Amino acid sequence: MRQLHRQAFVIPGAKAFGHYTVVCCEDCGFVYADDIPPQPVQDDYYESSGRHLHAAKVPAGLAEAHKAFFDFITAHLPRLAKEAAILDIGSSMGHFLNLFRQSGHRNLLGLEPSAAASELAKETYDIEVVPAALEDFQPGKRFSLISMCGVLEHLVALDEALGRMDGLLAQDGHVFIAVPDAGSFGAQPPREPFLEFALEHINFFTGDSLDNLFGKHGLKRVAAVSQWNDFYANRYLLVLYARGEKRQWITDPQGAESVARYVRLSQEVLSSVAQKIAVLADSGVPLIVWGAGSLAQRLCATTRLPECNLLAFVDSNVQLLGSKMLDIPIHAPGWIDGHRDASILVASYVYGKEIRDRLSADFDWKAPIILI
Template sequence: MEAPLLKDRIFSSPRLVPCNLCGTSACREIFPSTLRTPDEKADFSVFGSAGEHPPVVQCEQCGLVYANPPDDGEWLARQYLRTPVTHYLAEKGAREQTARADAALVCRHVSPGPVLDVGCSAGLFLHALPPEYPPLGIEPSVAAATEARKLLGEHAVINMPLEKTELPQNHFQAITLWDVIEHLSDPAGTVRHLVSRLRPGGALFLVTPDFGSLFARLTGPRWPHLVRHHLFFFTQRSLTKLLEASGLRVLSISTHTCHFSLRYLLERAGFLAVSPEGNGKKGHSPLMSAIVPVNLGDAMLVVAVKPSLPQGIGQTGFRCQRRCRIT
């Protein structure tokens, strides 16, 4: 029997919050809560919270879509601290393909210099960068940070939340947020903080689900990105507004391609039972291990630059390209 909806549950944070983009409190609910799992059994792993999310609302002033009320920030931090990395690494070969493509993108856009990856997980993206791009990763999960240090070195990974780290001002040539901004309790404040750590002419790269995409509109309440640990759901318009308010100039917004094994995709779709040990074990057919590119058009890849001169993009660090749009 299916567990009942927790309509009367006491949220870890029972307070309603104003819009993170414009500060307005007026909002309307667009998706009611589907939470069934009690807080003490919450699972933020790859397959852990599919189909469950708090109430999702839309700001009546600017249109930003977000979870309201969200879970308490300290409670969320504890969940991320203990999040496992088993299923993530079971897809290591596929994720390395995505990481190499993302690393090539960064190298095309910025000159050599230090790169900060916020939410670096097991460090695959940073490991894919060439030596002239010194890596630093921030990762709250103990398990993921441990794996990242095996690849990058002990001092290249900080195992704590971003807000507790001390980072130098105007230091990084590039900062990346791969599938991270939707998890943040204060994305606007976090982006402002990160912009101050970017060198003039440096660039911010991020990937996040696109709430305005055709696939999101067609699937509605069944959109796979409606999960408990996603607190914000951006459109191209709302994300551009947030980035520009933080002092960045958006250069391109395009869709993002990831790579997954066929078995992983069938597990995510519910056609196969999720393997406890992941996909990389003996006994799986070569067909199931085949890696395929996936692009449903509902993940946006954004490149934004920190101007070095008031009148526009400066020459320090950023590799200006006539064809900025990424395909």
């Protein structure tokens, strides 16, 4: 394997910096993260972050993406019967399945390890979500459509997951996959540097590497598109697979080339951000960081942010509240009211302007607000 990048980050609650190494297979070209925690640790991080729980307020970008996924499926499977059994693996609390429910489908089932997601799915959409891991799932029936939206990029055991498809998929069924399109990573400078290298993203698929994986398990591509998402400023691969013959893999140089370009472009964007943070570190001004998610976790490990006069992180994600990062507490946004002399660094590209507007409207904030 060949190393392409070493990504460092800080995990809320952890005492030390973490990292993983982005590498590519020198035989087939598949790009993935090495030196990663085992799947149970990955699952614990995902569960504790609460990213899959949104109650009735679905983030605009997620709703937009799910609608695009749904439209792709219905365009390519116009005869999918209303009584067809549909399984969404990694269903969160049922946002995506609810689009099928709204269109008249009723034979719906989600799979998500989180018990909280299962409860919210029932309360919010009246959709059944089984709180179990894929390896423990025994539904006793087969499905006409199996969807995995933003799932495969998280999985340590890809072959084991794909091996379950034979027992879950109906003979004439289809599998829908949505993953970040690694073949497009280096196409243009990213809005957010190293966005694609979040801790929980450990597999980086192109169309060919995805076909290699599914072809190994006897599934063939029947439709595919690379689709732009304005909200997150990246592209997703949307692919439908059906049963076919097992096939040999082909070498895919595109992934490594694209990721290598992405690393160079991200480093250029990060350099500009690092300069802003260096000014804050040198000034010694009291600083609050709004945002304790993936971006802040990377900035803590790749810039001089730990050298700043940090008072606290604040975040709206209730799952993070009460924990610490760099031994600095993470508070709810209301905490800032008692620290009006502090500057605020907004560690979010997606919600940056919205947070700035909230600081003005809700807090009448007069101290400096620094957008990344």
